[in-house]
Amino acid sequence: MRAIVQATAMSSRDAGAGARADVAALRAQMERMQGRRLDVPVLPVHPALASLLPGGGLRPGAAYSLPRSMSLLMALLATPSSSGSWCAAVGMPRFGAEAAKALGVDLSKLVLIPEPGPRWLAVTATIADVLPVVAVRPAGRVPDGEISRLAGRLRERGAVLLVQGPWPQAEASIEIDQPDWEGLGRGHGYLSRREVTLRSTSRRWPNQRRARVLLPNPQGGISSAPEPLAALEPQREGAASVRGGDSGSTAAPPMRAVG
Numbered sequence: 596m597r598a599i600v601q602a603t604a605m606s607s608r609d610a611g612a613g614a615r616a617d618v619a620a621l622r623a624q625m626e627r628m629q630g631r632r633l634d635v636p637v638l639p640v641h642p643a644l645a646s647l648l649p650g651g652g653l654r655p656g657a658a659y660s661l662p663r664s665m666s667l668l669m670a671l672l673a674t675p676s677s678s679g680s681w682c683a684a685v686g687m688p689r690f691g692a693e694a695a696k697a698l699g700v701d702l703s704k705l706v707l708i709p710e711p712g713p714r715w716l717a718v719t720a721t722i723a724d725v726l727p728v729v730a731v732r733p734a735g736r737v738p739d740g741e742i743s744r745l746a747g748r749l750r751e752r753g754a755v756l757l758v759q760g761p762w763p764q765a766e767a768s769i770e771i772d773q774p775d776w777e778g779l780g781r782g783h784g785y786l787s788r789r790e791v792t793l794r795s796t797s798r799r800w801p802n803q804r805r806a807r808v809l810l811p812n813p814q815g816g817i818s819s820a821p822e823p824l825a826a827l828e829p830q831r832e833g834a835a836s837v838r839g840g841d842s843g844s845t846a847a848p849p850m851r852a853v854g
Contacts, residue, residue, distance in 0.1 A: 637652030637653055637654050637655070638653040638654075638655070638678075638680060638728065638755060639652050639675065639678060640652050640653060640671055641670055641671075641673060641674050641699070642819070643806065643808045643817055643819045644670060644793070644806070644808070644817075646804060646806055647767065647769055647793055647795035647806055648766075648767055648797075649766060649797050649799040649800070653671070653675065653728065653757075654755070654766055655727070655753035655754065655755060656750040656751075656752075656753050656755075657749070657766035658746065658755075658756040658762050658765050658766060659671075659755070659757050659758065659765055659767055659769070660760065660765040660767070660768040661757055661758065661759050661760075661769055662759070662769065662770055664771050665687070665690065665691065665694065666694070666698065666810050666811060666817075667771060667793070667810065668684075668730055669694060669695045669699075669700055670698050670810060671757060672684075672695070672700050672705070672728065672757075673695075673698050673699030673817070674699065675728050675755075676700050676701040676704040676705060677699055677700070677701045679704070680727045680728055681704050681728070682700075682704060682726065682727075682728040682729070682730070683705070683706040683707070683708065683722045683726050683729045683730065684705070684706075684707050684709075684730045684731075685711050685719050685722060685730065685731040685732070686708070686709070686710075686711050686715050686734055687707075687730070688709035688710060690707060692705075692707075694815075698811065699816055699817075706722070708722070713734070715733070715734045716733075716737060716741060716745070719745070720744075720745050720748055723745075723748060723749055723752055723756065724752055724754075726754065727753065727754055727755060728754070728755045729754060729755070729756055729757070730756075730758075730759070731758055731759070732758075732759040732760065733758065733760050739763070742762075742764075746764065766799075767796065767797040768796050768797070769793055770794045770795075771791050771792070771793060771794075772792045772793075772794055773791060773792040774789055775789065775790045775791070776789050777790070788809050788812050788813050789809065789811060790807065790808070790809055790810075790820050791807070791808060791810050792805055793805065793806045793807075793808060806819070807819070807820040808820055
């Protein structure tokens with residue numbers, strides 16, 4: 596009987612060791628296929644954005660696809676830059692330093708290249724060799740071969756690429772939906788905050804993820820939106836809201852400039 600118990604215990608240990616070996620082999624195969632390690636620490640982001648990103652942050656060696664929203668881009672740059680990581684923005688002449696500072700970006704850790712010219716992709720790759728976070732707005736279509744070479748460069752250097760537009764094999768793609776501005780009176784006044792829904796898709800999870808955030812909040816930064824906002828703050832008499840994206844599309848009475 597004792598021999599049988601010992602044999603069973605050895606068999607259980609062997610099975611456990613075999614399972615761990617299988618898991619290790621599968622992880623190694625996935626890392627070879629994806630070209631990056633899965634256990635690499637991520638760069639931190641604001642807590643309101645963490646649930647939208649695999650691993651809760653920006654993974655070194657990965658690219659992310661974003662909408663053409665400066666506020667979202669600045670919000671993603673804020674925590675890495677304030678934590679000491681150098682960041683760059685390429686091909687964004689309308690990148691506003693004052694707005695970036697309000698959203699938490701450390702301007703002393705930011706490099707701006709507003710007009711990189713027709714060789715913007717080469718400029719982006721060069722910057723990714725020396726800085727850990729690079730944001731770019733593509734100026735044209737990129738051949739598949741160039742994308743693959745840049746992806747290899749990102750993995751080798753451990754840099755993060757934030758792309759304003761579609762990007763093949765992105766770690767995650769984020770979109771903005773249902774924007775709602777507040778702060779207007781009867782066609783005049785100051786905009787105080789914008790509430791938006793952020794939707795994220797990734798190869799690392801089966802379903803789309805969503806987060807409702809204030810971008811910007813009344814202090815000019817980013818924060819999670821109260822739930823439900825409409826129930827907590829009923830619309831005051833005579834108040835109006837504006838719906839639209841960063842482009843400024845509106846659906847409210849005409850506004851006039853003040854101040």
